[in-house]
Amino acid sequence: MGTTRSTIGTRRTVRKTTRLAAALTAGALSLALTACGGDDDGDSGGSGGQGGGDPQTGSAVTLPRLDGESLEVAAVWTGAEQENFKKVLEEFEERTGAEVTFVPAQDPIINFLGSKIAGGAPPDVVMLPQPGAVRQAVDKGWAKPLGAEALKELGENYSQGWQDIGAVDGTRYGVYYKAANKSLIWYNAQVFENAGVSEPKTWDELLRTARTVYDSGVTPFSVGGADGWTLTDWFENVYLSQAGPEKYDQLARHEIKWTDPSVTKALTTLAEIWGKEDYVAGGASGALQTEFPASVTQTFTGGAQPKAGMVYEGDFVQVNIAETEAKVGEDAKAFPFPAVGSTAPVVSGGDAAVILEDSKAAQALATWLASPDAATIQARLGGYLSPNRNVDPSAYPNDVQRGIAEALVAAGDDFRFDMSDQAPQAFGGTPGKGEWKALQDFLKNPEDVEGTQRQLETDAAAAYGN
Incomplete structure (x- = not known):
């Protein structure tokens, strides 16, 4: 969540971003279709079908025997996401003979790791959710470079871009095992049907849709404001679409200040939703007490009268929808985040596996996580997206x-x-501080655009050191 950190798209053109938006929008538009099992012939994406069959057999990745070896893997994942990842670790155990323990981590993860390292008990591998955290782990001397086998697997299965965001100063440290499309708005299909609305494609259409949903008797939006990262995602989508990719890259590197007029415009736009108390379930105070999982489940619980009709977040929302009786593609559908400017935004995220304790076993686990075999196991379980280009699309459940x-x-x-x-x-990644806290305060008082910008700039200047 630096001017020297690894980023993708630093000098990308508007033309390239437009092309990406078109590609992702085309994929996301299929979300309106009812999920089904058809068209799973495997001819539409995988190369060589490494991930197409039963992930328990037909492995293409070579792993050493590690009988008697033990490993700890730390991540902030909870609930179904954690349980599904443990199944991937269990298969690694079966193939190598190693024993792997999952260690629940807390945000901010760098602080968590610092305490573990100070206590002499660091995990062998950690899943880092920010490129900034990867660089911090490298700068502190904690992270270890990927070995030859992991690099080989990475090169065969990942685009150059996904390889590079796991690198620092040209050395590769991270395997981006998990990705996210963070430009989706999920909606209760029954609410939309009852209100007589369709999927909006622009911000103005979204506002009109929200008004119609409100008039039908349902609060338009559920916002998980207790988790500040959801608010940064809202801002990023509005800002990317409205200000454009070049400004986005400049703000990401703090080459322009948060007091820039482009930020003023984005916050003012956000206030068109956040500033309408009746448009957010529970109002601002309720949203600030609602954690992300609850923001999803309350949108798809209660049939045609849920607490809200829509919830913004990435593809991983499906994990939380699964905790309700709603079916993805039928009761729960999604549309691309509407265009605020000329082009709909496309924001991605991900989690990288980084080695802290270099060993044969840790390198083998990084190699495993870079393989289509590992990703295919979790893809079949749903609520997961892999940047691994050799995972057969038929592995995904809907x-x-x-x-x-x-x-x-x-x-x-x-x-x-x-x-x-x-x-x-x-x-960008600490609860109660920085961007998370400033945007939570803005959700509470959306009229204070100028004050929010001043606080964002003060916090950013301190963190970036400029």
Whole structure:
């Protein structure tokens, strides 16, 4: 969530971003279709079918025997996301004989790792959710470079862009095992049907849709404001579409200040939703007490009278929808984040596996996580998106997820990574501080655009050191 950190799209042109938006929008438009099992012939995406069959057999990745070896893997994942990842680790255990323990981590993860390292008990591998955190781990001397086998697997399965965002100063440290399309708005299909509205394609259409949903008796939006990262994602989508990719890259590197007029415009636009108390479930105070999982489940619980009709967040929302009785593609559908400017935004995110304790076993795990075999296991479980281009699209359990995955792979290197994830963690990834806190305060008082900008700039200057 630096001017020296690894980023993708630093000098990308508007033309390339437009092409990416078109590709991802085309994939996301299929979200309106009912999820089904058809068209799974495997001819539409995988190369060589490494991930197309049963992930328990027919492996293409070579792993050493590690009988008697033990490993710890740390990540901030909880709930179904954690349980599904543990199944991937279990298969690694079966193939190598190693014993792997999952260690629940807390945000900010760099602070968590610092305490573990100070106590002499660092995990062997950590899943870092920000490129900024990867650089911090390298700068602190914690991260270890990927070995030859992991690099080989990475080179065979990932586009250059996804390889590069796991690198620092040309050395590769991270395997981006998990990706996210963070430019989707999910909606309760029954609410939309009852209100007589269709999927909006522009911001103005979204505002009209929200008004119609409100008039039908349902609060338009659910916002997980207790988790500040959801608010940064809202801002990034509005800003990328409205200000454009070049400004986005400049703000991500703090080459322009948060007091810039482009930020003023984006916050003012956000206030068109956040500033309408009746448009947010529970109002601002309620949203600030709502954690992300609850923001999803309350949108798809209660049939045609849920607490809200829409919720913004990435493809991983499906994991939380699965906790309700709603079916993705039928009761729960999604549309691309509407265009605020001339082009719809496309923001991506992800989690990188980084080795802290260099060993044969840790390098083998990084190699495993870079393989289509590992990604295919979790893809079949749903609520997961891999940037691995050799995962057969048929591994994804429904048309919704399949379309998002195919669009991500088709985009290649043309994507914008989550802005806050590129920032120093003190600014873009710490609960109660920096951007998270400033946007929570803005949600509480959307009229204070100028004050919010001043606070954002003060916090950013301190974190970036400029």
